[in-house]
Amino acid sequence: DHTGTAVQGVGNANDGRRAEGETAQTLTTRQGHPVTNNQNSRTVGSRGPMTLENYQFIEKLSHFDRERIPERVVHARGAGAHGVFEAYGAVGDEPVSKYTRAKLFQDKGKQTPVFVRFSTVGHGTHSPETLRDPRGFAVKFYTEDGNWDLVGNNLKIFFIRDALKFPDLIHSQKPSPTTNLQSAERIFDFFAGTPEATHMITLLYSPWGIPATYRFMQGSGVNTYKWVNEQGEGVLVKYHWEPVQGIRNLTQADADKIQATNFNHASQDLHDAIERGEYPQWELLVQIMEDGEHPELDFDPLDDTKIWPREQFPWRPVGMMTLNRNPENVFAETEQAAFGTGVLVDGLDFSDDKMLQGRTFSYSDTQRYRVGPNYLQLPINAPKKHVATNQRDGQMAYRVDTFTGQDARVNYEPSLLSGPKEAPRRAPDHTPRVEGNLIRASIERTNNFGQAGEQYRRFEDWERDELVANLAGALSECDPRIQARMLEYFRAADADYGRRVEEGLKEKAAQRPSREQQQQQAAQAAAGLGREAKP
Numbered sequence: 001d002h003t004g005t006a007v008q009g010v011g012n013a014n015d016g017r018r019a020e021g022e023t024a025q026t027l028t029t030r031q032g033h034p035v036t037n038n039q040n041s042r043t044v045g046s047r048g049p050m051t052l053e054n055y056q057f058i059e060k061l062s063h064f065d066r067e068r069i070p071e072r073v074v075h076a077r078g079a080g081a082h083g084v085f086e087a088y089g090a091v092g093d094e095p096v097s098k099y100t101r102a103k104l105f106q107d108k109g110k111q112t113p114v115f116v117r118f119s120t121v122g123h124g125t126h127s128p129e130t131l132r133d134p135r136g137f138a139v140k141f142y143t144e145d146g147n148w149d150l151v152g153n154n155l156k157i158f159f160i161r162d163a164l165k166f167p168d169l170i171h172s173q174k175p176s177p178t179t180n181l182q183s184a185e186r187i188f189d190f191f192a193g194t195p196e197a198t199h200m201i202t203l204l205y206s207p208w209g210i211p212a213t214y215r216f217m218q219g220s221g222v223n224t225y226k227w228v229n230e231q232g233e234g235v236l237v238k239y240h241w242e243p244v245q246g247i248r249n250l251t252q253a254d255a256d257k258i259q260a261t262n263f264n265h266a267s268q269d270l271h272d273a274i275e276r277g278e279y280p281q282w283e284l285l286v287q288i289m290e291d292g293e294h295p296e297l298d299f300d301p302l303d304d305t306k307i308w309p310r311e312q313f314p315w316r317p318v319g320m321m322t323l324n325r326n327p328e329n330v331f332a333e334t335e336q337a338a339f340g341t342g343v344l345v346d347g348l349d350f351s352d353d354k355m356l357q358g359r360t361f362s363y364s365d366t367q368r369y370r371v372g373p374n375y376l377q378l379p380i381n382a383p384k385k386h387v388a389t390n391q392r393d394g395q396m397a398y399r400v401d402t403f404t405g406q407d408a409r410v411n412y413e414p415s416l417l418s419g420p421k422e423a424p425r426r427a428p429d430h431t432p433r434v435e436g437n438l439i440r441a442s443i444e445r446t447n448n449f450g451q452a453g454e455q456y457r458r459f460e461d462w463e464r465d466e467l468v469a470n471l472a473g474a475l476s477e478c479d480p481r482i483q484a485r486m487l488e489y490f491r492a493a494d495a496d497y498g499r500r501v502e503e504g505l506k507e508k509a510a511q512r513p514s515r516e517q518q519q520q521q522a523a524q525a526a527a528g529l530g531r532e533a534k535p
């Protein structure tokens with residue numbers, strides 16, 4: 001069940017024909033040869049040796065040897081689900097068409113199928129889901145105009161505002177190249193030189209850094225996008241997902257307790273809830289801002305280290321998403337799913353947010369490597385609509401993007417003979433004017449600490465207590481130069497914030513072993529564990 005036609009002259013694989021004596025259950029090789037013995041390799045006598053012409057063995061083992069593809073360089077651990085997005089046909093109490101012509105939003109009750117993948121960021125494919133980490137929230141909408149991906153996280157903001165810094169950020173978060181252990185000192189060494197991360201750190205080291213499960217967290221597009229209407233006029237937008245289930249976060253102690261017995265609790269929670277028929281839902285809301293620089297604001301609307309204050313820019317509902325079906329095959333669907341920030345449909349557009357533009361290069365680039373150059377032909381990534389391109393060949397080309405009746409000789413455009421023709425333009429393009437010198441410079445309104453302080457004051461007491469304890473714990477493992485710089489940042493955000501982390505750090509130094517020392521003690525204890533066994 002795929003769009004496009006099968007590779008010419010080959011027809012569909014697996015058309016269900018069976019040789020005499022075969023049933024639907026008959027085991028075969030990938031060549032369709034019936035397998036009569038799957039227990040014993042072909043050998044000279046019952047004790048061997050094996051022989052090299054052993055096709056069945058070699059096909060089976062060599063395919064197994066290639067079962068893994070590279071894991072995502074970030075967000076390797078994830079869980080996916082299918083569902084549906086239903087539009088309200090309005091943005092709050094205004095018609096949505098005032099701001100965007102994107103078809104999926106226009107009519108009340110209009111349904112668009114979606115696939116969602118939630119994830120943690122830093123560690124590998126089977127790492128614990130209790131770790132302190134931002135959570136990814138990626139949604140693929142299969143619209144009639146092609147796919148739209150909204151690739152976001154649960155914390156509304158990010159650590160950095162220029163994509164050039166992303167590989168350094170991630171290297172500092174990933175396990176150390178010398179020990180393969182994550183290290184607070186490496187993480188905060190990077191943050192000490194990255195004051196714009198203070199807002200994100202304030203969220204990450206609070207209980208918001210460990211959502212209870214994927215069902216109980218918000219999502220956000222984080223970067224600033226645009227909406228474009230029938231007149232080609234654009235506005236700036238930010239997207240938010242609000243969980244109907246509510247928001248729940250874990251203390252570090254809660255998370256440690258869960259991790260002691262289950263390191264897959266979030267994948268399991270999502271899967272089991274859907275199997276029980278308790279379909280999780282998120283409402284999609286947008287914040288809208290007139291296009292422009294907005295000098296009246298104390299932040300830049302294109303800066304992804306900032307939220308847009310809700311009082312000034314209300315969250316306006318546009319639709320509801322329901323997840324109602326688990327993947328049938330985690331590899332084919334969740335693992336091979338490829339989301340990217342460049343994947344927009346008519347009526348949605350990019351802003352000049354530099355992070356967004358940098359991300360947009362990175363996603364499809366990594367996917368051509370991770371999944372392969374024909375990743376968009378896989379059922380999970382292919383749009384659920386007409387596709388006709390002149391892109392051909394490459395590894396694992398699965399079909400040819402022709403339309404029924406196309407002269408197959410024509411794989412170029414223009415052509416008087418046949419081939420796909422350009423689509424008529426539906427409405428005027430959005431054509432913002434851009435002018436300036438080509439330079440390397442930070443944005444002017446950096447305001448690195450203001451919103452971190454506001455967030456610190458907005459927290460409830462238990463959240464602030466957790467934040468201070470978690471930061472003091474992590475910083476206690478760091479070089480004093482790193483500690484001093486980080487304390488400067490917390491003080492700049494809020495005097496009480498800086499004072500409390502400093503006190504916490506002093507207490508840690510005086511009383512308790514650091515987390516690193518605890519881990520060393522645990523490792524030593526582990527070395528002495530167990531009962532000796534004789535060979």
Ligand code: HEM
Nearest residue numbers: 072075117136137138152153158163166222358359362366
């Ligand atoms: C995954 C790059 C910032 C959310 C990825 C992947 C790359 C990447 C290479 C792996 C994709 C794959 O293998 O399919 C970048 C770069 C960034 C950046 C270069 C900054 C310049 C962000 C931000 C967010 C985010 C700010 C949140 C708003 C995600 C999510 C995934 C992801 C949710 C996982 C998608 C999935 O489930 O397959 N990113 N990223 N990233 N990124 Fe980013």
